[in-house]
Amino acid sequence: MHRCLQITEILLEIFEVVFTSKNRYPDLAGLARTCRSFSEPALDRLWHNQPSLLPLVMCFPRDILAFSDYNHVAILTVKFTKAPSVQDWERPSVYAKRIRTIMIDSSRGIDKCELDASVLKTLLQSCPSTPLLPNLRHLNYCLITGNSHTYVGGDTYVASLFTLFSPNLLQSLEFGYPRSLEAHDSHKFLTHLPKCCAQIRSLFVPLLSRPLLEIAKSVPVLASLQHLESLHFMQEDSNPTMDCPSFMN
8 A cells, every 4th residue: 555545634635536426325334344544534535524424324123123114105114122222322333423514405306215203302311421413513403303293392401412412522402303302401501502612614504493572582592602704583573662672781
C-alpha cells in the first residue's frame, strides 16, 4: 500500500469522491471491508448522514425485530419485540457514534421499511450509554419518530429526547411536522432547550404552530439561546391585534 493511503485525511478526501458516485453505498461498504486502514474512515463517511434511524435499527439481531404490513401497504413497519440487551447493542453502538446528521436525503430513494413510533422510545430507554448519538450535529426530529397511529409522548419521553444527542454538539434542530409534539410536551421541550442545547445555531419549529398567545410564551425561552442565528416557525393565529413580545427586548 502506498504510504499516502496511510494518512486518514487523504483517505477521507478519496472517500468523499467515492460518495459522489452512483453506487456510493455499496462502494463505501466494500472499501470498509478491504483492510483495517480503510475500515474506520470508510465507515465514518458511510454513516455520516442518515435519513432516519432505520439503518441503525437494522443492525440489531433480527430475532428481536418484527416486520408487519399495516393495512397491507407496500411498506413494512419495523418494531422491537423486546428491549435490546447490552449484548444486542454491541454492533449498533459502533455505528451510532459515527452519525453526524439525520436529515432528508433525496438521493437514497424510497425505503421499503419504516419505523414504528415505539422504536425511538425503546432505543432511548435501552441504550447502555448516553447520548444515543454522541456526535450528532444536525437533526430533523420527524425523521426519527417513525410511523404512528397513537401518540407516544409524555414527560418521561420528552426528557429522554435530550439523551439522544450531546448538548454541546447539536447545531441545528428541525421539527418537520406541526404536531410532532403535543402542546404540553412542546412547551416542556422548549423550556429545557436553552440548558440542554446551549450551542444550537439553527432552529425550525413548526411545533409552534399554535395560537399566537402560546407562541408569545415561548419567545423568552427562544431569545435566551445565545448562539441562535436562524429561527423559523409558523403561526396559526393571524389576528394582528394581539401583542407578541419582541426578541429584541
